[in-house]
Amino acid sequence: MKLYLDPGHGGTDPGAQGNGLREKDINLDIALKIRSLITSQYENVSVKMSRTSDTTKSLTQRTNEANSWNADYYVSIHCNSFNGSAQGYEDYIHSGLADSSQTARYRDILHTEITKVNQLRNRGKKKANFHVLRESTMPAILTENGFIDNNHDAALMRNESWRQKVAQAHVDGIARAFNLKKNDSSPSPSPNVIFRIIAGSFQSRKNAENRQALLANNQIDSFIASVTISGKVWYRVQAGAFTSRENAEEHLTIVKRIVSDAYIVQEQR
Structure with missing residues (x-):
């Protein structure tokens, strides 16, 4: 199965903005x-992404790339905005498609999986004449994962664990829609091990707070935890924790764009 993932906007196009967040960043994190x-x-899943970093790419470039690659499914990740009061999740297929179409059936499955866990108001299944839905030659869906200018929705978007949950729900929907086979050979993460992203360790709490503020200004959640090493107290800035090392390394690449010396610590829980 060939999946084309399209985190909307990027580069010179930030997308919707609100509550100190930029849509392009949320879209990219969920897609990654x-x-x-x-x-x-x-098993047997190939993924191509329209972008894997904060780069500019036209809508035509995105759909041409997916079409040339002969993707089986096009998934475009977005967030919404309106006037601060609107909130919730909705998804779209092309306006010319019937509710009985294969694309609609795929969308029905993803919609069910995503709305089960995203803690957002369900605004329903919709249709539109968006470029990525119209010009892609394979079934395509565009998901709008909350309103970035709404306080409730934005608070969820800031939470790394929420973005992880939303990503997993997309995966669960795609897997159901395409009858994907579980990769039984992949090792299960140990429930007793956790991989923490450390974005700085300081003896001065003020320095730790400055690092935390820098991360927050770049839409990365973190908190400060004190640890004692050789009798000295250190203030450690943690920017994520994962049971999967692969997921931790994925997030580390994002953190390192802001803090180049960020690293992973493996600890027993």
Whole structure:
């Protein structure tokens, strides 16, 4: 199965903005998580992404690339905005398609899986004449994962574990729609091991707070935890924790764009 993942916007196009967040960043993080999850959990899945970093790419370039690659499914990840009061999740297929079409059936499955876990108001299944839905030659869906200018939705978007949960729900939907086979050979993460992303360790709490503020300004959640090493107290800035090392390394690449010396610590829980 060939999956084309399209994190909307990017580069010079930030997409929707609100509550200190940029749509292009949320879209990319969710899409990277989808790629990591689906390739590690299922067999015979190839993933191509329209972008894997903060780069500019036209809509035509995206659909041409997916079409040339002969993708089986096009999934475009987005967030919404309106006036601050609107909130919730909705997804789209092309307006010219019937509710009985294969594309609609795929969408029905993804919609069910995503709305089960995303803690967002369900705004329903919709249709539109969006470029990526119209010009892609394979079944395509565009998901709008909350309203970035709404306080409730934005609070969820800031949470790394929520973005992970939403990514997993997309994967669960795609797997059901395409009858993907679980990758039984992949090792299960140990429930007693956790991989923490450390974005700085300081003896001065003020320095740790400055690092935390830098991460927050770049839409990366973190918190400060104190640890004692050789009798000295250090203030450690943690920017994520994962039971899967692969997922931890995926997130580390994002953190390293802001803090180049960030690293992973493996600990027993």
